Amino acid sequence: MEIQLWREILNPYELAVEELTVKFDHLVREHKASGLYSPIEQVDGRVKAISSILEKAQKKHIPLDEIEEKIEDIAGIRIICQFVEDINKVVELIKQRNDMEVKSEKDYITNMKSSGYRSYHMIVYYQIQTLKGPKKLQVEIQIRTLAMNFWATIEHSLQYKYKKNMPEHIRSRLTGAADAIILLDKEMSLVRNEIMDAQNSFQIKANI
Amino acid sequence: MEIQLWREILNPYELAVEELTVKFDHLVREHKASGLYSPIEQVDGRVKAISSILEKAQKKHIPLDEIEEKIEDIAGIRIICQFVEDINKVVELIKQRNDMEVKSEKDYITNMKSSGYRSYHMIVYYQIQTLKGPKKLQVEIQIRTLAMNFWATIEHSLQYKYKKNMPEHIRSRLTGAADAIILLDKEMSLVRNEIMDAQNSFQIKANI
Amino acid sequence: MEIQLWREILNPYELAVEELTVKFDHLVREHKASGLYSPIEQVDGRVKAISSILEKAQKKHIPLDEIEEKIEDIAGIRIICQFVEDINKVVELIKQRNDMEVKSEKDYITNMKSSGYRSYHMIVYYQIQTLKGPKKLQVEIQIRTLAMNFWATIEHSLQYKYKKNMPEHIRSRLTGAADAIILLDKEMSLVRNEIMDAQNSFQIKANI
């Protein structure tokens, strides 16, 4: 496919990512403006690189004209939380909105992947406006804690390097790190109430 | 009203301004990505300052609990065009969208204000999501050329200084400048086709 | 030259543009924070596109290894003022700084180009830090009024389209527009003092 065509295809996804980043970022401010603890710590968005789309299409035998339907993560939003408990709150916030419609969910936190990967994934339909009229797109939303995100970033780099052939000693170190992170998240959850209170009072004072 | 209350009232308007700025900014990129001339040159947005809201409420005898209904420009978007002809194109683009609904329009270009002010104004309803559910807001969209904007910026400063009592020699200079700007916009319109072509080919080459 | 090499060459210029944009943007805020009228209205920056660098090198017979020395506008900063009188103030502000050194100046306002182009140009040396140590770069700073900028943008598009062969009727319209803009700038200068006062009091009230 030509670069001009790709640009036209990906353009609406860029818009979706920008709009959703603004919306989730604003949720943080809305919580703070109301003196509430925000379950969202940080929001990132990206459109998948053309090379990654092509790689995925090839691997999954997806014809080019079905890419938009079959590749659900062309547009991706990542929401980072402080605590494991915040993840469910964010999921609820997303389900309550009427500007996006949940297509599917995968809970890799309750059901950790064998690699050690943990995150909550949602695919949502989101409508944007183009010069040719409204268009409904799929967007993948990944929700995870700071600690999960730390692990996932490193695992992604290593997966990318070794493809299917990650050496056993690396894999076992990654699993070790995943265990350390579960422990850390648990440790944190035990003081979550104190921390939530602390951050609330912190917020209120900072606003004065 | 307390500052905390104002913050909660204005928070949704800030979101609306951010979302609409993203959307109109993207329209520019969408035109360029499709190799089309963009009728939009620049987009700005702002939420009215609390002091200006209060001043307007007092001047128009609006009770505080009717502010959101009666003051239509709490959220404001300004769209700057290169040519007078682009303004109608932008108005059409707005009417075609299904994410906002036009409440009213005022054409101060065909019917210039006595001060010399020229712009196309639209009030639209726009829905955002809050923690308490969806909320429909009013947003004022001002559409004008670069030259009209230049004049309006200066006139606004002077109005602000003199209130109702602008000295006659200042007023007549402003009118003189307004005439110069009408002339300039006309002069520009005469070469609009050449410029549109030129910017198209410019765009295409820049993309390569 | 390979794309990787270009990236390494242009990288320091990107940094220079970013740093200088931050610095000039801050000048605006510093004036306002001190309750002073700011002679700077808007700041833009850009690194020249590779294709434009190559075109200029070819046209001026500059060998590739002398590009950084001979092409003075690889990094460009544009400063937009409200009034013609502000331009000199900005030039003075630049000369007073000790973080850049003026190499040369061209006053195309006193001496308008035959095309009708008006702007004040300065080439400055500016030092940035790289991984290999400090590096001194050339940066072109263009200073002009809003009205001059409007004209220049349009003229640039047309030059780009017609190269050396701009039709006579277009050229004469451009000259006509240039005259209209000189008139407009003069008209504005006559009320500059009122406007400066007005914007000062506007600023002070907005800060409260």
Add this chain to the structure above:
Amino acid sequence: MEIQLWREILNPYELAVEELTVKFDHLVREHKASGLYSPIEQVDGRVKAISSILEKAQKKHIPLDEIEEKIEDIAGIRIICQFVEDINKVVELIKQRNDMEVKSEKDYITNMKSSGYRSYHMIVYYQIQTLKGPKKLQVEIQIRTLAMNFWATIEHSLQYKYKKNMPEHIRSRLTGAADAIILLDKEMSLVRNEIMDAQNSFQIKANI
């Protein structure tokens, strides 16, 4: 002190934070543009809130006219690294620059605070330009890993809530978490070489 005076005092610190954020952010891009692993993962900056400055001045008996000299962290930059080993690299990068001068250093990684806090602190002198001429400011640079930063964020909230009176069970949980984080950072260091290679190849491919 009046708000106007505070604004004038803090204005230069805001500029310093902006400039330094641009510079350190660019270091990341410079590494990537040269195909090198970047020891910096993320850069944040902030100017201390007026209320926090006052609190610190009171606690340390600092007269208001000595604030700029005695409070070294009015401007703060935080540099986040992936690995403990990266921290030293960043320290070296800072010492090599000639646009800042190191006043002092504290290595709370080798010598962990009793609370469990770990970070590398540097105070540097940095010169900015003001309307009244050049001005040399102090800036605190904190360098830490993602994991250390996670811990520090939470500890800061709790310190803020409890001041000197943090309950023993909270304190012991925090210490537990600090241990978990040291373990995690060690675990990560063991695969650092693989990850650095992986991210390099990742980067190179992503650039194509």
